[in-house]
Amino acid sequence: xxxxxxxxxxxxxxxxxxxxxxxKDSEHDWFGASFMGFITAIGGGSLRDILLGSYPLVWxxxxxxxxxxxAGVIAAKIFFRLLxxxxxxxxxxxxxxxxxxTIVGLEKALSLGVQPEIAAIMxxxxxVMGGVIRDTxxxxxxxxxxxxxxxSACLAGAVCYLLLNASVHLDRELNALLSAGLIVGIRLLAxxxxxxxxxxx
Numbered sequence: 532x533x534x535x536x537x538x539x540x541x542x543x544x545x546x547x548x549x550x551x552x553x554x555k556d557s558e559h560d561w562f563g564a565s566f567m568g569f570i571t572a573i574g575g576g577s578l579r580d581i582l583l584g585s586y587p588l589v590w591x592x593x594x595x596x597x598x599x600x601x602a603g604v605i606a607a608k609i610f611f612r613l614l615x616x617x618x619x620x621x622x623x624x625x626x627x628x629x630x631x632x633t634i635v636g637l638e639k640a641l642s643l644g645v646q647p648e649i650a651a652i653m654x655x656x657x658x659v660m661g662g663v664i665r666d667t668x669x670x671x672x673x674x675x676x677x678x679x680x681x682x683s684a685c686l687a688g689a690v691c692y693l694l695l696n697a698s699v700h701l702d703r704e705l706n707a708l709l710s711a712g713l714i715v716g717i718r719l720l721a722x723x724x725x726x727x728x729x730x731x732x
Contacts, residue, residue, distance in 0.1 A: 534704050534706075534707070535635060535638055538631050538633070538634065538635055538666075538707065539576075539589070539596075539632075539635045540595060540599045541631060542612075542628055542631030542632045542635060543572045543573070543590075543596050543599040543600060543603070544572075544599045544600075544602055544603040544606075545603065545624045545625075545627045545631065546570040546571050546572040546603070546624075546625075546626040546628035546632070546661055546662075547568035547569070547599065547600040547601075547602070547603025547604055547607070548568070548569075548603040548604075548606055548607045548624045549562035549567070549571060549621060549624040549625040549628055549662075549665070550567040550570065550571025550572060550603075550661070550665050551564045551565070551567060551568040551604045551606050551607035551608070552611070552614060552621050552624070553567055553571070553605065553621070553665050553666075553669050554567050554669070555641060562607070562609075564604060565600075565601075565604045566577040567624075567665060567668065567669070568600055568603055568604040568607065568690075569600050569604075570664050570665065570668070571661045571662065571664065571665040572590075572596075572603065572661060573588075573590045573596070573600070573661065574598045574660050574661030574662075574664040574665070575632060575636070575656055575657040575658055575659060575660035575661040575662075576588070576589050576590070576632070576635075576636065576657050576661075576662075577589075577590070578656055578657075579636050579639070579640070579653050579656050579657045581651070582656070583639075583640060583643050583645065583653065585588075585639070586642060589615065589685065605646070622719075622722060625662065626714075626715055626718045626719060627715065628658070628662075629658040629659060629662070629681070629684070629685055629718070630658075630685075630688065630711040630712070630714040630718075631711060632654075632657045632658040632661075632714045632718075633654040633655060633657065633658040633685040633689055633710075633711070633714055634654065634688070634689075634692060634707045634710055634711050635654075635687050636653050636655075636656065636657025636658065637650050637651060637653065637654030637655060637657075637689045637692055637693075638654075638707070639657075640653035640654065640702075645705065646670070647693045647697075650689070650693070651686060651689035651690055651693060654685065654686075654688075654689040654692075655682055655685040655686050655689060657676055658682075658685040659674075659681065659685060661681045662674060663675060663676075674678045678727035679721060679722065679727065680717060680718060680721035680726055680727060680728065681711075681718065684714050684717040684718045684721065685714055687713060687714065687717055688710045688711060688713045688714035688717075689710070690709065691709070691710045691713050692706055692710035695709065695710070705708060727730070
């Protein structure tokens with residue numbers, strides 16, 4: 532079992548938690564929360580695989596990803612009150628999810644032989660598109676359309692991975708750890724100090 536595989540399972544787990552936590556309305560039942568966790572966890576990876584022509588989709592070809600989603604939804608239910616009391620818990624799980632998925636998506640794109648620039652974009656898509664679908668379904672403005680540093684943090688981590696790989700040929704696992712850590716650091720610092728990119732207009 533490779534490190535990349537384990538990372539992707541953990542990313543799926545964290546995103547399933549963030550999706551389930553997005554369902555706060557008491558009218559939503561187990562199915563609603565499970566669906567939200569599912570679509571958040573697989574949305575970005577499915578889009579990546581479709582764009583790259585990689586079939587079957589990851590979650591279709593490997594039942595363990597479905598189990599990771601189920602585990603994430605159950606964890607969100609069991610620890611819901613605790614997680615609700617902890618400030619920025621939703622942010623934490625979402626940030627962990629995007630950091631892991633960026634690297635996983637980038638590495639998969641590279642393994643399929645695409646150019647590094649395209650691989651970086653695929654890593655970003657893998658990370659953010661599940662969240663975009665999640666936010667749309669709960670009638671919130673997707674986070675990538677807000678002032679927050681979000682997708683740009685993923686892109687920065689992807690570029691860091693590519694630069695370290697090309698310049699110093701850093702060990703793949705260490706590179707993945709450092710690049711994912713950069714995404715987490717940028718995202719949390721941006722939220723902590725209310726940082727944002729310059730306005731377009």
